[in-house]
Amino acid sequence: MCIPDGCTVYKYDTKGVVAYGYELGDEFWVLQGSTAVKDSAVVKSCPENAVDARREHIVRGDWVERTYDILIVETCVFSSKTVAADAIAGNHESGMQVWQPVPEDSGKSWREMNLLGPHRRIRTESPGVEVSVRIPSYSRLTTREAIDLALEALDLDPPPVERIAEEEGF
Numbered sequence: 001m002c003i004p005d006g007c008t009v010y011k012y013d014t015k016g017v018v019a020y021g022y023e024l025g026d027e028f029w030v031l032q033g034s035t036a037v038k039d040s041a042v043v044k045s046c047p048e049n050a051v052d053a054r055r056e057h058i059v060r061g062d063w064v065e066r067t068y069d070i071l072i073v074e075t076c077v078f079s080s081k082t083v084a085a086d087a088i089a090g091n092h093e094s095g096m097q098v099w100q101p102v103p104e105d106s107g108k109s110w111r112e113m114n115l116l117g118p119h120r121r122i123r124t125e126s127p128g129v130e131v132s133v134r135i136p137s138y139s140r141l142t143t144r145e146a147i148d149l150a151l152e153a154l155d156l157d158p159p160p161v162e163r164i165a166e167e168e169g170f
Helices: 048-060 081-089 110-115 143-153
Strands: 009-014 017-024 027-030 063-065 070-072 076-078 119-126 129-136 164-168
Touching: 009 081, 017 081, 027 081, 048 063, 048 081, 076 081
Parallel strands: none
Antiparallel strands: 009 017, 017 027, 027 076, 063 070, 119 129, 119 164
16 A cells, blocks of 8 residues: 555544545545445435445455444545545545544654554464565454455465464554
8 A cells, every 4th residue: 555645644534434545636545444334334315426336346355344344455546535435434425524634743644653653463374375464553454354365365265263473563
């Protein structure tokens, strides 16, 4: 996940889900590790283009349904902040109002604080393969989900739970 230089990162926090994104040209990009409401929380008045975008991302595997929310596992693009907000919240929102800039903190950029800052590193060994996954600290991805997604991407079977080691703080 690479945020282009000079882009402001925005945060949208609603209904127990949190999403991060940035504008680039006429498009709005929602970052991997963000979350969206489950389909059961989508209201009937949610704009059709947002419902279609949700469906497309779920079918492509960019969005993965979990127990309480949907995890965005691939950075995805929307035509505007509003369509992105509508898709994440499952109802109509004013994208210009709900996406708030992430402030600089102690001279560090958002990228340094969240992408290069504290992470959970997970290592697991499958027969003949060692997998190491770095997950940003803001992600709600569980250890097991991270390992399963990484191994699925490599087309490998998940290891037994006892073979997963997790380290935090780096």
